[in-house]
Amino acid sequence: MKTLPELLVLVVGIYSALGLLFAVPFVARGVKRIDPSAVEGTWGFRLLIVPGVVALWPLMLARWIRRQGPPAEWTPHRGRVRR
Numbered sequence: 001m002k003t004l005p006e007l008l009v010l011v012v013g014i015y016s017a018l019g020l021l022f023a024v025p026f027v028a029r030g031v032k033r034i035d036p037s038a039v040e041g042t043w044g045f046r047l048l049i050v051p052g053v054v055a056l057w058p059l060m061l062a063r064w065i066r067r068q069g070p071p072a073e074w075t076p077h078r079g080r081v082r083r
Contacts, residue, residue: 019054022061026053030064037070 002010027046031038031053038045053060062068 016054019057022057023050023053026057026060026064030060033067034060034063035070 027050031041031046031049
């Protein structure tokens with residue numbers, strides 16, 4: 001039987017491996033679909049976002065499936081303008 005630290009390392013390793021497998025197609029194609037400004041992003045930009053995509057892959061997968069764009073910015077000023 002494995003100890004708790006060994007299980008924790010195993011779970012984090014599996015999560016990271018799945019994130020890395022997801023990051024490759026997401027960085028190549030998916031990021032364009034959820035963020036219109038990323039269409040013009042260079043491969044340097046895409047390389048920079050890989051660690052964040054690996055860490056947040058479930059959230060990015062959900063946004064990619066729903067084709068959800070970037071979140072709308074809300075500030076008190078915009079709230080007053082809309083009224």
